[in-house]
Amino acid sequence: MLRLPPFTYYAPARIEDAVKILADYGPDAMVVAGGTDLYPNMKRRQFEPKIIVGLRQIRELHRINGDAKTGVTIGACVTLAEVSQHPAILASYRGLARAAGLVANPQIRHMGTLGGNLCVDTRCNYYDQTLFWRQALGYCLKKDGAICPVAPGSQRCWAVTSTDTAPVIIALRATLRLVSPRGERLVAASDFYRDDGIHYLNKEADEILTEILLPPIDGLKTTYWKLRRRGSFDFPVLGVAVALAQEGERCRDVRIVTGGVNSRPMEMTEAERILIGERITPDLIERVAQAVYRPVKALDNTDFVPLYRKKMAPVFVKRALRELLGWPIQETPDGHTSAAG
Amino acid sequence: MADKTPFSIVGKPLPKVDAWAKCAGETIYADDLNLPRMLYGKLLRSPHPHAIIKRMDTRRARALPGVHAVITGEDLPIKFGILPVSQDEEALAREKVRYIGDPVAAVAAVDEETAEEALKLIDVEYEPLPAITSIDEALAQSENRIHEYNKVGNIQKAVALEFGDVEEGFAEADYIREDIFFYQGSTHLPMEQHAAVAAYGPDGKLTLWSSTQTPHYVHRALAKVLEMPPSHIRVIATPVGGGFGGKSDPFSHEIVAAKLSMLTGRPVKITLTREEVFYAHRGRHPVLMWVKTGVKRDGAITAMHFKTFLDGGAYGSYGVASTYYTGALQTVTYKIPRYKFEGMRVFTNKPPCGPKRGHGTPQPRYALEVHLDKIAEDLGLDPVDMRRRHLVDENSLTVNWLRITTCSLKACIDKVIEASGFRQKFRRLPFGKGVGFACSSYLSGAGLPIYWNHMPHSGVQIKIDRGGGVAVFCGSIDIGQGSDSILAYVVAEILGIRPEDIRVVTADTDLTPVDLGSYSSRVTVMTGNAAMEAAEKLKDLLLTVAGEKLEVPKNRLVAVDRRIFDAEDPERSISFVEAVQLAEARFGTLGSVGSYKPPESPGKYKGSGVGPSPSYSYTACVAQVDVDPETGLVTVEKIWIAHDIGRSINPLLVEGQVEGSVYMGLGEALMEEQVFRKGLHKIPSMLEYKSPTTLEMCDVETFIIEKPDPHGPFGAKEVGQGPLLPVPPAVANAVYDAVGVRIDEVPITPEKVLKALEAKARGEDGRYGPSRIPDVAFPAPTTVDVPPEWQPAIVAEGTS
Numbered sequence A: 001m002l003r004l005p006p007f008t009y010y011a012p013a014r015i016e017d018a019v020k021i022l023a024d025y026g027p028d029a030m031v032v033a034g035g036t037d038l039y040p041n042m043k044r045r046q047f048e049p050k051i052i053v054g055l056r057q058i059r060e061l062h063r064i065n066g067d068a069k070t071g072v073t074i075g076a077c078v079t080l081a082e083v084s085q086h087p088a089i090l091a092s093y094r095g096l097a098r099a100a101g102l103v104a105n106p107q108i109r110h111m112g113t114l115g116g117n118l119c120v121d122t123r124c125n126y127y128d129q130t131l132f133w134r135q136a137l138g139y140c141l142k143k144d145g146a147i148c149p150v151a152p153g154s155q156r157c158w159a160v161t162s163t164d165t166a167p168v169i170i171a172l173r174a175t176l177r178l179v180s181p182r183g184e185r186l187v188a189a190s191d192f193y194r195d196d197g198i199h200y201l202n203k204e205a206d207e208i209l210t211e212i213l214l215p216p217i218d219g220l221k222t223t224y225w226k227l228r229r230r231g232s233f234d235f236p237v238l239g240v241a242v243a244l245a246q247e248g249e250r251c252r253d254v255r256i257v258t259g260g261v262n263s264r265p266m267e268m269t270e271a272e273r274i275l276i277g278e279r280i281t282p283d284l285i286e287r288v289a290q291a292v293y294r295p296v297k298a299l300d301n302t303d304f305v306p307l308y309r310k311k312m313a314p315v316f317v318k319r320a321l322r323e324l325l326g327w328p329i330q331e332t333p334d335g336h337t338s339a340a341g
Numbered sequence B: 001m002a003d004k005t006p007f008s009i010v011g012k013p014l015p016k017v018d019a020w021a022k023c024a025g026e027t028i029y030a031d032d033l034n035l036p037r038m039l040y041g042k043l044l045r046s047p048h049p050h051a052i053i054k055r056m057d058t059r060r061a062r063a064l065p066g067v068h069a070v071i072t073g074e075d076l077p078i079k080f081g082i083l084p085v086s087q088d089e090e091a092l093a094r095e096k097v098r099y100i101g102d103p104v105a106a107v108a109a110v111d112e113e114t115a116e117e118a119l120k121l122i123d124v125e126y127e128p129l130p131a132i133t134s135i136d137e138a139l140a141q142s143e144n145r146i147h148e149y150n151k152v153g154n155i156q157k158a159v160a161l162e163f164g165d166v167e168e169g170f171a172e173a174d175y176i177r178e179d180i181f182f183y184q185g186s187t188h189l190p191m192e193q194h195a196a197v198a199a200y201g202p203d204g205k206l207t208l209w210s211s212t213q214t215p216h217y218v219h220r221a222l223a224k225v226l227e228m229p230p231s232h233i234r235v236i237a238t239p240v241g242g243g244f245g246g247k248s249d250p251f252s253h254e255i256v257a258a259k260l261s262m263l264t265g266r267p268v269k270i271t272l273t274r275e276e277v278f279y280a281h282r283g284r285h286p287v288l289m290w291v292k293t294g295v296k297r298d299g300a301i302t303a304m305h306f307k308t309f310l311d312g313g314a315y316g317s318y319g320v321a322s323t324y325y326t327g328a329l330q331t332v333t334y335k336i337p338r339y340k341f342e343g344m345r346v347f348t349n350k351p352p353c354g355p356k357r358g359h360g361t362p363q364p365r366y367a368l369e370v371h372l373d374k375i376a377e378d379l380g381l382d383p384v385d386m387r388r389r390h391l392v393d394e395n396s397l398t399v400n401w402l403r404i405t406t407c408s409l410k411a412c413i414d415k416v417i418e419a420s421g422f423r424q425k426f427r428r429l430p431f432g433k434g435v436g437f438a439c440s441s442y443l444s445g446a447g448l449p450i451y452w453n454h455m456p457h458s459g460v461q462i463k464i465d466r467g468g469g470v471a472v473f474c475g476s477i478d479i480g481q482g483s484d485s486i487l488a489y490v491v492a493e494i495l496g497i498r499p500e501d502i503r504v505v506t507a508d509t510d511l512t513p514v515d516l517g518s519y520s521s522r523v524t525v526m527t528g529n530a531a532m533e534a535a536e537k538l539k540d541l542l543l544t545v546a547g548e549k550l551e552v553p554k555n556r557l558v559a560v561d562r563r564i565f566d567a568e569d570p571e572r573s574i575s576f577v578e579a580v581q582l583a584e585a586r587f588g589t590l591g592s593v594g595s596y597k598p599p600e601s602p603g604k605y606k607g608s609g610v611g612p613s614p615s616y617s618y619t620a621c622v623a624q625v626d627v628d629p630e631t632g633l634v635t636v637e638k639i640w641i642a643h644d645i646g647r648s649i650n651p652l653l654v655e656g657q658v659e660g661s662v663y664m665g666l667g668e669a670l671m672e673e674q675v676f677r678k679g680l681h682k683i684p685s686m687l688e689y690k691s692p693t694t695l696e697m698c699d700v701e702t703f704i705i706e707k708p709d710p711h712g713p714f715g716a717k718e719v720g721q722g723p724l725l726p727v728p729p730a731v732a733n734a735v736y737d738a739v740g741v742r743i744d745e746v747p748i749t750p751e752k753v754l755k756a757l758e759a760k761a762r763g764e765d766g767r768y769g770p771s772r773i774p775d776v777a778f779p780a781p782t783t784v785d786v787p788p789e790w791q792p793a794i795v796a797e798g799t800s
């Protein structure tokens, strides 16, 4: 079997201690929460940290506080299973519960955390491979190499954002709390991500994500739709989060955020502008959906052919909006048509 | 329900004999073996698809503390391979590598980490050669040869057979149709990776434990490559955690583990990683196919011409047999009076292909059944009736000289058509919903062994202990299909005891008589017959002494429930144990042997070795699908499947095999692809190689159709592979019924469905699939006279 490289494991009980270990070891150290992303990556030698700082012993990172009126604060180490089943989240932030519940499979949702999910590495099927495979390829920009075989002319990495929860977190206008040896800062979820497959987070290596702060729900309804080959455990190769607030027949507010395409979750501002303030009709929904086609970037580095993923973006946006509007819809949110209809 | 059969074990849904250990997690697989002083072996694999090995230096690796041995191809220069005609593999490549993953050197070290480190210290200098990665490239680059031993370019084998004059048959047709199909390659994906442990003793004898479907062939290959007498080698096949054909070749890691153990004098274990299993492969061949069929107005076939092109990968493996199989079984389902087959396998710089469940037949079956569906539609015929009217006759010969014994396909068809409500649904469901139908047949064991010999294909020994315990010895290996259990059921039935009274000892070349292995759906029929013969001999001894003791004629005695009694006066009886002791006193130590060899095939032409079987199983299948026309996603909602098993020895195991086959067929129909970029496997992992999980699995309604076959033990035929075959075409036909597009290329992915729908919307042909086959000449066909029954008429009387 593939074996982990050797490392030293620390399990601090307090955030301050974790921060201190990170400060002491600098770039040799990495944090781990559920380990469902980091450990497989280490077996493939995508990361070889000498020091691992486990966050699971830190109690305060496991809490969920608040309600829909005041806003809900979720600790970074709350598991995806908990997020998907928590009554307050299920009742008012349904899209987040659904996105968390569609990650991987039950085993991984019981280990994997919301914080880890928001930080999950970008993916590319030239990169998520063993050392042997990458050596046979000749390596790539993201790890040990000089070119990007997906887009050989380009100077950047196009690895794909693959977190299911980030699009919903952005659509909810959530804020993230980060703690480091230099203190604490808050960052808007949408500013947390960068359009770069290598440096995909606006986060320093020694910053720990401690909390996800969801604002009051304020009449928003949310949903999340996910495209993948198998509903049982695949990563998203297209995710669509939509948050919608209606005022009578009009749209008061809407946020449409994609994942599983591009290197970062993308807010579809042009599509949103078409809808905001307007009376919602099927024709308008169709126009909104078409407006997401252009900004979606899909390359040949995930499952499904890229053009197919791009074509599915409007379909998924349309279906997500129709779902929130309570209009008839046959398909289930992971893209597969339900037998019940 | 009253029990209609006279059996007490056969036909009952009993648990498998190995069920307890498996459920408790106590089955010892090869990788679970840990011997004292054991070392760990690892293989260094080529990162190039095609290259010359210029230089290899292992000194740095040897110097690493913890490393006990490093070997290269020079240590194992003798070539091997599963088929005598293609002994083209080296345990470690010597001059040249032929695919990414081809092993070139190996290390034995104190642990896996050290072995892994040592691999990095082996310096290999390669001179890359242009890589050939497709059938077209293989044919175009005939100067850039992957092997030298084959006659022409990169064509490993080209075969052409003509049974009767096909042109005469086409001339008789009212309608002729041609189609082209492609069936993508896929891999077996067993849960258990390949693993082997070798231990070379101070007595100069070698033991190899391996997760293999063919211990006998591994035994032969080890003897050849290691130049040791077979009597000094013992191969023990450990319980196999899934094989599906992927563990049927002798493999590099088995030979290397043996060699490393011989060099170090310590046991050596090699377990492949999941990625390595994708390279070791031997899975389903990608096959490009062309078929032309002439039919009468009622759908009666007058002639068929079938061409196949197999992308073989880098070595021979079973490829020559696979090539013949892509042409052999078309004739076994419907009457085909004139038939021509041309098949070609090419070498490419990719992992070698071989046998996967259905070996070489799911590809042509998919083509044939979709092709017939199109013909039915062209002629305005019902696709079910058209097929049902022209089924082969029982006790007949096909035009290519295969002997059909029993065929209950009509009953299978009626069952699934009725249960699925096909007639109410076909062409009547709303847009997006559809049903599709297909049939198939498969062999119950290959009629010929892999290497030419006159010996039995399967042998069984039985020994009875004074205490009444019975031990059954057989070379067969249980790969999950339940072959150990079948031995216990058959012997228990005949001796009138319970399966739990029997110890089954299998797959150990020192202890058990030869069985050729778990491939070609041969095991129940062949070991079952051998076990019956051995058990009947012992039963005769027991009845002799029981008859004397009870003063009842032997032929009035029955053995059941651990007793032997007078059928006319059941009060008169003795226990099994008492009979055993009387028999031992009378005849001496109790033991017997039985063996089985398939009946000789009537076909005598060159190439007639592939296809014959003691009997053929039959399957009919209806698939119901939902196709989302906006996304192209195909969801199979339900499969109805009926299988002609002859006799089900254990209906639980039969249903398990049917459902497993459906599952595997669905994976190939919808998503599985063993695909490469420039010779590098695109997705060698369980996450990215898309195969359905239990959650993607649809409802399956299975019908077991029983009509005993004279050649099977208690009338049994095969079930391990056949039920896979009709699934992909039934799904393809259902997709057409749902949204009106033909997907002539497996897997039927949403991209392809959407492309075909878009083409249709533009007014073009609503089809996705290949449009041409290579322009390459086949050799002149071997012309074979048709059997007498096909001689005068092309369309038999009374078929319409």
Ligand SMILES: Cc1cc2nc3c(=O)[nH]c(=O)nc-3n(C[C@H](O)[C@H](O)[C@H](O)COP(=O)(O)OP(=O)(O)OC[C@H]3O[C@@H](n4cnc5c(N)ncnc54)[C@H](O)[C@@H]3O)c2cc1C
Pocket: A030, A031, A032, A033, A034, A035, A036, A037, A038, A039, A040, A055, A076, A077, A080, A102, A103, A104, A105, A108, A111, A112, A113, A114, A115, A116, A117, A118, A119, A120, A121, A162, A163, A164, A165, A207, A208, A209, A210, A233, A234, A235, A236, B687
């Ligand atoms: C088979 C399989 C299928 C998967 N399918 C999906 C899927 O469908 N959708 C999906 O979104 N993901 C999927 N994943 C990825 C992963 O399991 C999840 O994203 C999971 O939520 C990651 O959380 P974790 O706690 O295990 O992260 P970890 O592995 O612990 O960490 C992931 C990364 O985040 C960093 N990190 C973790 N916590 C913090 C923190 N608090 N502060 C700063 N940095 C942190 C780590 O250093 C690491 O770089 C899958 C993984 C596997 C193996």
Ligand code: SF4
Pocket: A123, A124, A125, A126, A127, A140, A141, A142, A143, A147, A148, A149, A150, A151, A156, A157, A158, A159, A197, A301
């Ligand atoms: S997009 Fe290019 S650089 Fe980035 S991971 Fe993939 S191959 Fe490497």
